[in-house]
Amino acid sequence: MVRRNTALTNLKAGYLFPEIARRRRAFAASHPEAKIISLGIGNTTEPLTPHIDQGLVEGARRLGTPEGYSGYGDEQGMTVLREKIAQVFYHGTVQSDEVFISDGAKCDIGRLQLLFGPQTPVAVQDPSYPVYVDGSVLIGAAGPWTGEGYRGIQYLPCTADNGYFPDLSRIPEQSLVYFCSPNNPTGAVASRSQLESLVKAATDQGALIIFDAAYAEYIRDPSLPKSIFEIDGAKTCAVEVNSFSKPIGFTGVRLGWTVVPRDLSYAEGGSVNADWNRICTTVFNGASNVAQYGGLASLDDEGLREMRSLTDYYLENAKIIRTTLTSLGISCVGGDNAPYIWAHFPGQSSWDVFERILNTCWVVTTPGSGFGPAGESFIRFSAFGHRSDVEEACGRLHNLFK
């Protein structure tokens, strides 16, 4: 038979979230009486809001009419949606042909490294969203697991000691730097001056930032940047990945976008934007047209009001969780401009704390060590959940840790 991709051999067996789901199922099977509540995976729980849902419904309905039917669209997405995103989220600092519609940030992260291939070194915040690292291993840009991380990945620890912002002097030359703000999993948000220093460091090192802004709409502090393109110089050193999943609950509907500036070029010259266009037209075929109609509805006045009310709801959940943990003496960050709370359990292993909370509170969380070596002894609490579940989970946590 054919041989296995050696990159797959390098990848550890389980992706984090399926492993959590497996443990949850095993617990449920042995404890059928337990009403399990998830504060684990960042999965939206509230119904789509009426106006946005109507956009989806009407998008689906028009496909059943001769005038409204559409087959393959542009792989880059509907022009009107690209224009609207450029206008609403970037206020014209980004042009519509720099916006590429996708079926979600995770999928685009998987495709982005095709631009740079296995030769380009990778740096990640540590802890970070697992797909940055796993995708790098899959493309061959990182080697086997060493016990402390993947060989060839430059981990940039984000800890309480550095205010969850990494030491930028460790960014390798001509590397890809994954940077997520508001951060998953820590909930920390980089300030304007921090992002300015990031852009400067990347420019100095000839590095390219892959900026993940999937949680930007959770920012409430007006001084905090929502996009890397609010920073001067970013258009020659950054791409930005974003998503409709968390602002409007499209986790299952699948819609996102990536901004690839026209000013971005390779060391050898040549346009990264043109190459991204080639990749999107070659191994992608566009996001669902129904999803795109829904996305469009979210960007008019009524849709934007609904987006705000939905993110407000989850932020209120975050406040409840954070207040609970803080009142119990558990040190935590995040949850004010992000839907995640990052809680520290010094001296304990993340998976041990995960198991303890699951077994005694019937609450699913996410072990911090699953996000990278520096996540050890942390737990990520997700604010995505029904209010009543969040309140009940907090009551149980109170009983455990009081």
Next chain:
Amino acid sequence: MVRRNTALTNLKAGYLFPEIARRRRAFAASHPEAKIISLGIGNTTEPLTPHIDQGLVEGARRLGTPEGYSGYGDEQGMTVLREKIAQVFYHGTVQSDEVFISDGAKCDIGRLQLLFGPQTPVAVQDPSYPVYVDGSVLIGAAGPWTGEGYRGIQYLPCTADNGYFPDLSRIPEQSLVYFCSPNNPTGAVASRSQLESLVKAATDQGALIIFDAAYAEYIRDPSLPKSIFEIDGAKTCAVEVNSFSKPIGFTGVRLGWTVVPRDLSYAEGGSVNADWNRICTTVFNGASNVAQYGGLASLDDEGLREMRSLTDYYLENAKIIRTTLTSLGISCVGGDNAPYIWAHFPGQSSWDVFERILNTCWVVTTPGSGFGPAGESFIRFSAFGHRSDVEEACGRLHNLFK
């Protein structure tokens, strides 16, 4: 700045269909009076049928309700849809956990080579759907363009001389073999005995077949296999890629599936199915839940009736085109169990014929040479179009070639 993936440097500048679209736009701009008709890209044109569209509409509507909302689903797709596909299309010879729901065949083809990496040689029917080759180049499994093809790709010519079925003795050891039946672009359908010989050749060579069955629902001759898994032995040497695009007009809705048998293993041992699961959970996040509800509606009795009537419609178009071309003395195949007609213009270049038909008939076709070296001097006519447009295009072709 960062360096470009050398694989991208190897890829020729333009993906075929955007290049055709570019030429069409240029012609339209200089001939504003021309009513252009497309028999080019295989893009469905008829509205979604009522029952299937209602499945989409209801899927969208339920997301707006507390009971019906769903966020992230399983990356592999809804269990009920996987089960239904196993039952309807494979009559139980394939199990539901061997079916992975995707956002379309093209996207899965792009991901599939992550299983095997750059070291595994690739063979393709020549001519073939461009994504097989372009995806291979992107992953580094093929080298630069030599003027006659990409270095390292084994082209398997399918010509009138061999009845559009390749010489299987040329399949390399331990290679991937892309095989499409009903074929895009030739419209030829492999017989049962031909597929038996394909499975035998792959098994003997330790090769893996990536069988593209995206047009299976256009088969009307009951003796012709619709799936590679109708052939004994295929489950240890083949995966099958398929799609809802062409049978129910979901080209824009985005829904497909890939079957990866549990019996499939690597040379080193280890389950290909388990690795595919890892890849789908790592760099993919599932097809749109709205699209999946639509797909489900297409697989009940009413949906299957609609699927049949839609494919009948396009097959009637195909018959009209083929009859027209044949009556003009143009030699062609396909169009009886496939929505493509492959027409031969001996001694002429495909792009010249393409330009001639565009300039004099205002009809867009697809130049055969875009599908590979053996496609030179052929033109692919697509049967996807409104009946009145197809009839008008055929009238114009008649005037040109009479």
